[in-house]
Amino acid sequence: MSEIISVVGVSKKFDKVAVLKNISFQLRKGELLALLGENGAGKTTLISMILGLLKPDQGSITILEHRPGSFQAKHRIGVMLQSASLPDKLTVIEQLRLFSAYYTHPLELEEVIASAKIGTFLEQPIGVLSGGQKQRLLFALALLGNPDALILDEPTVGLDAESRRVFWQCINDLKSQGKSIILTTHYLDEAEALADQVVLLHRGSVVLNDTTSSIKAQIKYREVQFVSEHTLDALITAIGEQSIQQQGKTFSVQTLVPETLITNLVKHKVPFNDLVVKPISLEDAVDRVSKLTLGVAV
Numbered sequence: 001m002s003e004i005i006s007v008v009g010v011s012k013k014f015d016k017v018a019v020l021k022n023i024s025f026q027l028r029k030g031e032l033l034a035l036l037g038e039n040g041a042g043k044t045t046l047i048s049m050i051l052g053l054l055k056p057d058q059g060s061i062t063i064l065e066h067r068p069g070s071f072q073a074k075h076r077i078g079v080m081l082q083s084a085s086l087p088d089k090l091t092v093i094e095q096l097r098l099f100s101a102y103y104t105h106p107l108e109l110e111e112v113i114a115s116a117k118i119g120t121f122l123e124q125p126i127g128v129l130s131g132g133q134k135q136r137l138l139f140a141l142a143l144l145g146n147p148d149a150l151i152l153d154e155p156t157v158g159l160d161a162e163s164r165r166v167f168w169q170c171i172n173d174l175k176s177q178g179k180s181i182i183l184t185t186h187y188l189d190e191a192e193a194l195a196d197q198v199v200l201l202h203r204g205s206v207v208l209n210d211t212t213s214s215i216k217a218q219i220k221y222r223e224v225q226f227v228s229e230h231t232l233d234a235l236i237t238a239i240g241e242q243s244i245q246q247q248g249k250t251f252s253v254q255t256l257v258p259e260t261l262i263t264n265l266v267k268h269k270v271p272f273n274d275l276v277v278k279p280i281s282l283e284d285a286v287d288r289v290s291k292l293t294l295g296v297a298v
């Protein structure tokens with residue numbers, strides 16, 4: 001069976017206000033689904049329902065055909081929540097041993113320690129860990145029960161670039177072991193680096209549910225980037241009124257026809273070098289597709 005988590009037609013109201021409207025998506029085996037959306041879009045409410053902490057008013061959720069919150073479902077899911085708190089005085093290894101005792105068939109501690117890359121600070125009390133170390137410990141605890149699926153709620157929030165990269169590597173390793181993951185994040189570069197599928201919530205509705213490659217393929221825009229001594233005004237004269245991003249002497253323009261843009265640069269004798277034509281980022285693609293879905297001009 002390839003569907004690990006199935007969400008079908010789920011709706012939820014709080015105090016007569018609809019916060020989730022007819023949500024459906026499937027998490028497939030070995031894939032990572034990025035659940036995106038602005039603050040208040042409904043991500044946490046949905047995660048709470050997948051964990052069985054809240055009940056949908058309508059629709060259904062199954063975890064490997066089990067009911068959320070059931071004994072079987074709980075044993076198939078590992079969770080890393082933002083709100084988790086741990087005792088400051090226990091050391092990392094003590095905490096791991098304690099959690100390990102809760103499971104009948106936990107993973108070997110050595111395996112968890114290697115997967116979460118926490119071997120260098122096992123004897124430290126939790127209270128002195130850095131933000132990145134603490135996040136990796138929470139990640140290790142989510143792995144301990146050897147779950148089929150993981151729910152990671154903004155796992156890299158507040159981490160520096162290097163810690164985020166380490167985390168991404170841990171997550172990609174898990175995917176290659178066949179684990180299925182739902183990840184909520186506000187970082188689109190994170191979704192681009194990790195996700196197979198993107199579900200974008202906007203005010204409680206799904207406005208986008210597609211694979212990352214298909215989202216990017218739907219958008220035919222390309223990004224043309226180059227370095228030039230010209231001023232922005234001179235460039236606009238040469239290539240017309242387009243949305244030009246400038247960072248120092250580096251300019252980038254999103255266009256449907258890069259050939260025309262480059263021809264115009266040459267025709268108007270605009271000096272340029274380090275020319276790159278590339279697909280637009282997932283962030284820009286999501287932005288354009290969701291605006292199209294919502295009927296906003298792009």
Ligand SMILES: Nc1ncnc2c1ncn2[C@@H]1O[C@H](COP(=O)(O)OP(=O)(O)OP(=O)(O)O)[C@@H](O)[C@H]1O
Nearest residue numbers: 014015019037038039040041042043044045046201
């Ligand atoms: N227990 C509750 N009672 C009433 N309203 C609630 C409750 N929990 C959430 N809400 C409301 O439901 C909406 C969705 O909230 P939710 O926390 O699911 O959003 P989110 O996408 O997780 O946001 P964030 O990115 O800020 O974490 C918000 O308008 C929130 O105020």
